[in-house]
Amino acid sequence: MTIPLPRKTPVSAPHWEACQDGRLLVQRCTTCDQLVFIPRPGCTRCLTETLEWTESSGLGTVYSYTVVHRPQRPEFEAPYVVAIIALDEGWHMLTNLVDIAPDDVSIGLAVEVAFRVMSDEITLPYFRPRASA
Amino acid sequence: MARNLHDVAIVGAYHTEQAKRLDVAEPALLLDAMRGGLASAGLTAAEVDGVNASTWVSGIHAREAVQWLGGHPCWTGTGSPGIEAVLEAASAIASGQCDTVLIAAAQSGEYQDHSATVSWTRPSNEFVECWGLYTAAEFALIAQRHMHVYGTKPEALAEVAAAIRSNGARNPEAVMFGREVTPEDVLASRMVATPFHLFDCCINSEGGASLVLTTSERARDLDADPVYLLGGGMDRQGMSYTAAPLFDLHGRVGERAGKRAFSQAGLTPAAVDVAEIYDPFSFEVIRQLEVMGFCGYGEGGDFVMDGRIRTGGELPVATNGGLLSYSHAGLAQMLQKVTNSVRQLRGELPDALTVPDAKVALATNGGAGALFCDALLLGKEPA
Known part of the structure; x- marks a missing residue:
């Protein structure tokens, strides 16, 4: 699943x-x-x-986030981090943060897009801490 | 004869039994709600000329309810159960489309799947669902930003949850009757989505509710204790659970509704004796106390402390136990914010929960995570 x-x-x-x-x-x-x-x-x-x-540059900062412990569905592995990213160009999007421990996330954290292939049709834009950050 | 909003009164307010799961089919539950509302108003089906009645799962709607009422209604409302439906019905009465409206809603038989969050909390939008959001996460994103900007503390959220759950614990009609909860219990309950612990989140349950509205003139002739519409307003900022719930854009949703309601009523928040604030999550109460003008922006966390929002306090909130403890039944809980306001002003609640001598009540629906927030002011005396 x-x-x-x-x-x-x-x-x-x-x-x-x-x-x-x-x-x-x-x-x-x-x-x-x-x-x-x-x-x-x-x-x-x-x-x-x-x-x-x-x-988009795919670069931004964490605008707000929540660490989800009760998953939406069993297919989501909890805990996971839902975040709103403020992109550098001045727009916002929902995503999940990856490659970071939930306890290390904070508002303002510099992040970059990290694409993950999910299926033949869909690649999702996750975000992770910026390499230079 | 020209009427306006101030010529409309609520003469009937009723709710069915509420429970985690009711062994009652939706049509029967809706009929119960309809009969109860009419009995509360001292009216018969033949005296109703407007209706807005609906069910959540089985999809019964007002056009069908006309026939249930023997074909008497000439006006049907489509507003979602709650303040939206009340303002729509009041507008129909004020503009002379009809004179007496029955609003009813019921929900049962929804919850089947326990492996996931409740179905209606799960979004379907292609830019939301894949990130694992659901209603609690949407509201959490607003709360976290408020806590970041204003320093609002988890202890304030816990006090809101405990205060409202304490009301429900003392309300024999509440689903969570007898379940007293302290702020420490809230903070010790398991985490759902930061900053929300389990007890910061509303329950899910089943039930129905109804209201009857008519002209103030007609109300005087009925054997029912009328409650008068003083003002109301809506603040709609888009489709729930699609775009990101940005605090900068949506953090003050409800402000426009409150301003309109208080302006129509010719009142300030200081006049409100009881606030039936919509409480899907503890934090939302803090936010709505700010947008409705009971305190300044960023001050909601301090405002709720020291017993101020508990029964016996300066501004009792969600006095029946709210969505956190009384019931959250599909959409009927939106109506229940209005029915409980009416019942407070009529003095129909248990003594322990009654706000003595309450003259003005505020009801709200919605919240920032859902991008809408509506307000309704009711008075024991006409405006």
Whole structure:
């Protein structure tokens, strides 16, 4: 049994397909420069459909986190660390932190994306402490 | 004749038996809730011309409930059970679409799978589910940031959980009746998702609830003790459990609802005698006390200490035991924040939990982890 994997939609597919190539994509509005995540059909500031996919550095810091001891489903190995990452470009995403003991996590920790192949279709963008940190 | 929100009263408030698991099918439970609400109002089915009744699992909805009520209602509401449904029904009455509305909700038969967290707490969104989130984790992400920014202490969360669970322990109708819990017990209970221990998290259970709303004019002619709508508001910030629950964006959700409610009522938080704050997790009470204006931002952790939110304190909170101890039944618990407010103002609670001479009650629904928070002010006297 594996954890539940994303079922991509026409709107989100480019994001997930880029993960398979080791790239973290976020939508950017070419009209007003707004960064949009999670993927949407239109810009959340100016409502245009002029969104393009742009590559993120994959670098950021831990904005908030929770160490989960009671897993969502038995397939998740507890404890695991759920985190919101503040990406350097000014957007946020949910993820799990890996390669770190839960007790060592703190808000503000510098992290980087770490892709893990989950299936033929899905590679997930986990985050880990930055190598230089 | 033009009416407004202040011309609407609640004349019936009822809840069914609540239990971890009820051996009652949902339709029967909903019927129980509907009959109880009408009896509490001193009304018959034939006197109801508006309805919003629904079940969680079996999907009964208002259009079907019209027929259950013999076809008398001409107006149906679709608002989710809770403050949303109350404000929708009150608006329908105020705008002359109908005069008397029965709101009811019931849930049973949901819990089957004990190997995982409760099904309705698990998200399905493609950017959430794979990271192992569920409702407790969503609310934890808000709480952790609040604790980081303001220094809110785990002891404050534990005091909230213990205060509310102590109310439930003394409420014979509560699922956790007799289960007294101290702050030390909360901190010693197993960790679910930091900073939430088991006793910081609400229970899951089954049950139903109902309300009857009518015009203040009609209320005066009924053999029922009316409670008046003073003000209400909603604060909706998006779909629950999809985008990340960012404290900077959503940490003050509910502020707009509270401001509208108090403005309509012409009151300040100082006028509130009892606060039926929505309590899915202990921390959410601290946050809502801040956004509703009972204290400043960052002061909620200190505000809840020294017995202030316990019965007998300055601002009793979740006096029936709340979601933490009384019941969390699908969506009926949202209605129960309103029914318990009504019952407090009517003096229908056990003596140990009654707030003496309560004249104004605040009910809230929702929370920051779910990106919505609604507010309703009720009064023993009209506005």
